Amino acid sequence: MPDHMPQSPEKREFIAKSKQFWNPAKTQAWQDMGVDLVIDRREGYLLWDMDGRRLIDLHLNGGTYNIGHRHPELIEVLNRGMQRFDMGNHHFPNQGRTALAEMLARICGGDMHYTMYASGGAEAIDIALKTARNATQRRKIVSIINAYHGHTGLAVAAGADRFKKIFLSDQPEDFVHVPFNDLNAMEDALKGRDVACLIMETIPATYGFPMPLPGYLAEVKKLCERYGALYVADEVQTGLMRCGEMWGYQRYGIQPDIMVTGKGISGGMYPIACVVAREPYAGWLKQDGFAHMSTMGGAELGCLVAMKVLEILERPTMRPMVNYIAETFRNGLHEIMKLYPDFFVGIRQCGLVMGLEFDYPEGAKPVMKHLYENGVWAIFSTLDPRVLQFKPGVLMTADLCAEVLERVERAVGLAHAECMERGRHKTRAA
Ligand SMILES: Cc1ncc(COP(=O)(O)O)c(C=O)c1O
Structure with a gap:
C-alpha cells in the first residue's frame, strides 16, 4: 500500500485473516490495486474504513445503496x-x-x-x-x-x-x-x-x-x-x-x-x-x-x-432531484474532461448511470486507486477496465455532489500524471 496510507496492525491482521478464511485471491487483488478497503460504519452515501477513513460511496454496490446506506x-x-x-x-x-x-x-x-x-x-x-x-x-x-x-x-x-x-x-x-x-x-x-x-x-x-x-x-x-x-x-x-x-x-x-x-x-x-x-x-x-x-x-x-x-x-421530488444530480455531474465532469483531453476521453450517461472513459489500458484502475486515496469509492468496469463506473445515488445532496467533483478533479489529475509517467518509462525502456 502507498506509504501515505499506513494500515493499523488490526487492519493488517484482519486482511490476513480474510485471505486465510474468506477469499484469498479477491482479498489480494484489492491490495494489488491499491484499495485496502474494509468497510466498517456506513451512513447515507458515506462509508468509513475500519481505520476510520471517510469515503463517499459512488459504487453503491451496483445500485444496491441507491437511496443510501441504512436509510x-x-x-x-x-x-x-x-x-x-x-x-x-x-x-x-x-x-x-x-x-x-x-x-x-x-x-x-x-x-x-x-x-x-x-x-x-x-x-x-x-x-x-x-x-x-x-x-x-x-x-x-x-x-x-x-x-x-x-x-x-x-x-x-x-x-x-x-x-x-x-x-x-x-x-x-x-x-x-x-x-x-x-x-x-x-x-x-x-x-x-x-x-x-x-x-x-x-x-x-x-x-x-x-x-x-x-x-x-x-x-x-x-x-x-x-x-x-x-x-x-x-x-x-x-x-x-x-x-x-x-x-x-x-x-x-x-x-x-x-x-x-x-x-x-x-x-x-x-x-x-x-x-x-x-x-x-x-x-x-x-x-x-x-x-x-x-x-x-x-x-x-x-x-x-x-x-x-x-x-x-415514487415521491414527486424524486425525478427533479435525479435530473439535478445528473446535470450537476454532466457539467462538472465535462469541465474536468477538458483539463485532461488526452486521458479522460468520454462520459457515458443516462441519468445517474454513468461510465467515465479513460484512454489508457485499464485506465479506470489508476483512477479508482487515486479516487480511493482521495476519499471516493468508485469501481472500474470488470469487463472493460478502461471505464470507471460512476454511480451517484438518487438522494445525493448538492454539497456532496460538489465535494465529489472536487475530489474527482484531483484524482483524475494524479492518475493522468501516473499513466503519463508509466508511458515515459515504457518509451525509455524501448
Ligand atoms: C445487471 C445485473 N444483473 C444481475 C446481477 C446479479 O445479481 P446478484 O449479485 O444479486 O445475484 C447483477 C449483479 O451485479 C447485475 O449487475
Whole structure:
C-alpha cells in the first residue's frame, strides 16, 4: 500500500485473516490495486474504513445503496416489521409478498402482472429465463457478448466466458451471444424462430455502460416480436430511478415481456429480487405453482423494505432531484474532461448511470486507486477496465455532489500524471 496510507496492525491482521478464511485471491487483488478497503460504519452515501477513513460511496454496490446506506425509513420499517414478521413460509400466500406484487403490477403498468421472487439478482434471472422457456416452449437464449447477469446456472451461461470457464460451465448448449448495438447480429440470432428470449441489460453495467444507439432497443424489441422471442429486461442496475425513470427501459420507450429488478429494491437492508412478467407469459404459475421454489425468495421482511423503497422512489421530488444530480455531474465532469483531453476521453450517461472513459489500458484502475486515496469509492468496469463506473445515488445532496467533483478533479489529475509517467518509462525502456 502507498506509504501515505499506513494500515493499523488490526487492519493488517484482519486482511490476513480474510485471505486465510474468506477469499484469498479477491482479498489480494484489492491490495494489488491499491484499495485496502474494509468497510466498517456506513451512513447515507458515506462509508468509513475500519481505520476510520471517510469515503463517499459512488459504487453503491451496483445500485444496491441507491437511496443510501441504512436509510432511516428502511430501518424503521424493518424494526417495525420484526415485531410481527420474519421471512415467512414461502409455500403460502402472505401479506408482504402479495402486497409488493400488487404494487409492482401498478408501477410497471400494462399487463406486467405477476411477480416471482428470489433472494438475489442471479436467481431472479434464472426464474425469468425459465419463465420464458415455459411460455415459448423454446430453449435457446440470446444475450449480449460480455453480458453480466450474475452467477447462478442460467444467469452465468448468459454472461461472459471469464466466469464460466473456471467452473467448466463454458459450453452450455442453447446460449447464443451477440454484440451490443448490432441489429444484424441480433436478427441473425433470432430469425430461426427457435429462441425463447433475448435477455439484456438496458445499459450493460459491467461492460462499462455503453449506451444503446438511438432506436436500437426499440428495434430489438420489434425483432423479438417478429420472431416470437420474449424480451427480458435486466433492470438490476438500471432500474429504480437510476436512469431518471422508475425503469431504465422507459427512457427508451420500450415495454419488455419480463423484467428483473434486484440490488436496490432491497434497500441494501434485506435481500430480495423480483421478476415481473406480462400476464400471458407467466403461464407456469397457473400450470404448477410449485415449479420454482425458493425458501428465502420474497422473504416477507424483504417485501416490506422493498415496498418502502418503491414508495420513496415514487415521491414527486424524486425525478427533479435525479435530473439535478445528473446535470450537476454532466457539467462538472465535462469541465474536468477538458483539463485532461488526452486521458479522460468520454462520459457515458443516462441519468445517474454513468461510465467515465479513460484512454489508457485499464485506465479506470489508476483512477479508482487515486479516487480511493482521495476519499471516493468508485469501481472500474470488470469487463472493460478502461471505464470507471460512476454511480451517484438518487438522494445525493448538492454539497456532496460538489465535494465529489472536487475530489474527482484531483484524482483524475494524479492518475493522468501516473499513466503519463508509466508511458515515459515504457518509451525509455524501448
Ligand atoms: C445487471 C445485473 N444483473 C444481475 C446481477 C446479479 O445479481 P446478484 O449479485 O444479486 O445475484 C447483477 C449483479 O451485479 C447485475 O449487475
